Amino acid sequence: MNKIQNNRAWFLVLPVFILVAFSAIIPLMTVVNYSVQDIFDQNNAYFVGVEWYRDVLQDPRLQDSLLRQFMYSGSVLAIEIPLGIAVALMMPTRGAMASLSLILLAIPLLIPWNVVGTIWQIFARADIGLLGYAINGMGIEYNYATNATDAWLTVVLMDVWHWTSLIALLCYSGLRAIPDAYYQAAKIDRASDWAIFKYIQLPKLKGVLIIGVLLRFMDSFMIYTEPFVLTGGGPGNSTTFLSQTLTKMAIGQFDIGPAAAFSMIYFLIVLLVSWLFFTTISQLDKNKT
Amino acid sequence: MSWMAWTLPTAVFFIVIASILVGMTVWEIRSPCIDRKGFLPISTTRGDRLFIGLLSSAFFHLYIVGFTTISIWLALLLSIAWLISVMRWG
Amino acid sequence: MSRKKNIGITAYSIFVLLPVYWLINMSFKSNEEILGTFSLWPQQFTFANYQVIFTDPSWYNGYFNSITYVVLNSIITLLVALPAAYAFSRYKFIGDKHLFFWLLTNRMAPPAVFLLPFFQLYSSIGLFDTHIAVALAHCLFSVPLAVWILEGFMSSVPREIDETAYIDGYSFPRFFIRIFLPLISSGIGVTVFFSFMFSWVELLLARTLTSVNAKPIAAIMTRTIGADGIDWGVLSAAGVLTIIPGILVIYFVRNHVAKGFALGRV
Numbered sequence: 276m277n278k279i280q281n282n283r284a285w286f287l288v289l290p291v292f293i294l295v296a297f298s299a300i301i302p303l304m305t306v307v308n309y310s311v312q313d314i315f316d317q318n319n320a321y322f323v324g325v326e327w328y329r330d331v332l333q334d335p336r337l338q339d340s341l342l343r344q345f346m347y348s349g350s351v352l353a354i355e356i357p358l359g360i361a362v363a364l365m366m367p368t369r370g371a372m373a374s375l376s377l378i379l380l381a382i383p384l385l386i387p388w389n390v391v392g393t394i395w396q397i398f399a400r401a402d403i404g405l406l407g408y409a410i411n412g413m414g415i416e417y418n419y420a421t422n423a424t425d426a427w428l429t430v431v432l433m434d435v436w437h438w439t440s441l442i443a444l445l446c447y448s449g450l451r452a453i454p455d456a457y458y459q460a461a462k463i464d465r466a467s468d469w470a471i472f473k474y475i476q477l478p479k480l481k482g483v484l485i486i487g488v489l490l491r492f493m494d495s496f497m498i499y500t501e502p503f504v505l506t507g508g509g510p511g512n513s514t515t516f517l518s519q520t521l522t523k524m525a526i527g528q529f530d531i532g533p534a535a536a537f538s539m540i541y542f543l544i545v546l547l548v549s550w551l552f553f554t555t556i557s558q559l560d561k562n563k564t
Numbered sequence: 565m566s567w568m569a570w571t572l573p574t575a576v577f578f579i580v581i582a583s584i585l586v587g588m589t590v591w592e593i594r595s596p597c598i599d600r601k602g603f604l605p606i607s608t609t610r611g612d613r614l615f616i617g618l619l620s621s622a623f624f625h626l627y628i629v630g631f632t633t634i635s636i637w638l639a640l641l642l643s644i645a646w647l648i649s650v651m652r653w654g
Numbered sequence: 655m656s657r658k659k660n661i662g663i664t665a666y667s668i669f670v671l672l673p674v675y676w677l678i679n680m681s682f683k684s685n686e687e688i689l690g691t692f693s694l695w696p697q698q699f700t701f702a703n704y705q706v707i708f709t710d711p712s713w714y715n716g717y718f719n720s721i722t723y724v725v726l727n728s729i730i731t732l733l734v735a736l737p738a739a740y741a742f743s744r745y746k747f748i749g750d751k752h753l754f755f756w757l758l759t760n761r762m763a764p765p766a767v768f769l770l771p772f773f774q775l776y777s778s779i780g781l782f783d784t785h786i787a788v789a790l791a792h793c794l795f796s797v798p799l800a801v802w803i804l805e806g807f808m809s810s811v812p813r814e815i816d817e818t819a820y821i822d823g824y825s826f827p828r829f830f831i832r833i834f835l836p837l838i839s840s841g842i843g844v845t846v847f848f849s850f851m852f853s854w855v856e857l858l859l860a861r862t863l864t865s866v867n868a869k870p871i872a873a874i875m876t877r878t879i880g881a882d883g884i885d886w887g888v889l890s891a892a893g894v895l896t897i898i899p900g901i902l903v904i905y906f907v908r909n910h911v912a913k914g915f916a917l918g919r920v
Contacts, residue, residue: 302771332630385900497764
């Protein structure tokens with residue numbers, strides 16, 4: 276669609292701009308200010324330059340949690356994207372069953388994050404939880420509170436349970452947008468299911484998948500509440516991710532300066548990734564038209 | 565405002581950023597720019613190039629501060645040179 | 655093929671429902687039973703856990719607090735996002751692309767980054783521990799997404815409709831409310847779904863910005879960890895009650911959501 280050049284449209288955007296500027300720009304400036312000072316209280320703050328940035332970048336704890344974060348985001352994406360597509364392909368297309376499965380799938384998305392943590396905390400416990408009880412019953416030693424591998428697997432499984440539905444719903448609606456004529460043509464050509472998937476469905480899903488990957492990457496990158504409730508970041512530091520490290524610094528130890536410097540680095544990484552995704556999306560849009 | 569803990573260097577930093585943005589807006593009104601393709605792999609507008617330049621400079625600074633002992637002022641000079649060349653030829 | 659599909663989707667549904675069922679199961683058991691015997695359903699069915707929540711104001715107020723700021727958040731989000739999305743979908747203006755991108759980066763920013771300054775900001779303007787503070791803080795994340803979704807819906811409405819309405823003598827506000835909004839009702843449904851979804855499930859900011867008067871239910875739930883361990887029964891009951899509003903919202907917007915995603919950004 277051709278858009279009209281009209282700078283008065285700014286008036287329509289102004290409320291959003293003011294609202295978001297108020298709650299984004301002011302805090303962001305504050306973070307920058309904090310990150311260059313050693314702050315004891317309101318009246319005792321000393322300028323330290325880029326000292327905190329150097330500390331934070333060289334701190335092995337933070338490097339570890341950054342590495343863990345990328346591994347975590349990578350593994351949940353690697354599971355959730357294919358699984359979500361598969362679930363979307365299996366969903367019934369019409370009738371009461373379609374509504375029912377839609378509602379069922381959406382349930383995990385609307386459960387408060389700490390309750391998600393609580394659900395899995397109970398579900399995976401060896402003494403009172405079905406999952407833990409069943410796994411131990413099969414003769415496999417499993418305890419997410421003491422074994423780092425178990426904790427890691429539980430947190431990933433929880434994320435898969437929580438968020439695969441989002442990918443599935445996105446893909447489901449993407450699939451609904453494919454006209455029936457395509458499938459009929461494929462039938463006439465006696466195309467295999469795999470060929471239908473590869474040449475008709477997957478290309479149509481490209482747009483939603485990019486959105487899905489973006490949302491999932493970002494949300495898993497800022498995950499805090501669920502592992503915090505489930506494992507408290509432990510055992511040791513095995514499930515401590517970036518947000519939790521940051522929150523511990525800022526609120527637990529009140530190291531405002533380093534926490535702010537860390538926030539800035541965190542924010543820059545997020546900015547870079549969202550820019551890459553955004554550019555990809557708009558390049559795709561451009562190629563389409 | 566005291567809770568925001570302003571310091572002179574950060575104030576200067578934000579004033580510079582803000583004036584660049586204002587300057588870009590005025591420039592855009594005076595002579596609207598069109599997409600073009602330079603040495604960057606995608607075609608960009610002026611604003612895109614500014615963003616690319618600033619973001620890459622930020623990461624460059626982080627690298628210099630975190631992993632080398634080179635003075636930050638040198639990093640700043642190099643970044644400005646890089647920003648100008650991205651704006652001009654990017 | 656169709657049978658295989660049915661088996662697959664049933665298996666996945668069971669995977670989704672099983673942990674939730676387990677929570678419901680726990681909520682009808684007494685603590686002695688939870689810790690004493692392992693059973694797939696409650697042996698001595700009890701409502702005692704729910705009674706604790708419904709009779710203690712500090713518990714049920716948590717629900718009212720959460721619902722209050724979630725509703726406030728949805729209203730503010732819609733009010734500011736609708737005109738903005740219209741501007742993005744219909745007009746070109748200086749800095750539009752960059753503004754749009756900047757909005758989206760806020761959706762992507764980790765709440766943990768904004769924790770400290772938010773606390774300072776809302777304390778300094780006297781909004782700490784109010785519902786509106788939490789609602790405004792959540793707007794930072796819900797508004798960008800709302801603008802993005804609504805812009806997609808609005809772009810699929812042909813602009814001839816706008817022009818015809820203006821020729822027929824409609825003013826902009828009247829056209830917008832009487833003609834345009836009904837056309838994108840699915841989009842509004844999806845937007846409400848997402849702002850609800852974000853605001854209802856978020857805990858970190860909501861917990862940091864409140865202490866007593868506006869404390870969300872999610873934060874109150876941590877209270878069940880007492881001197882003699884965790885009160886599993888009440889914790890489960892509180893969890894079950896937080897799931898219900900979500901299910902209601904999905905039920906009302908279910909048709910919009912499927913259609914919505916498809917029309918929206920795809």
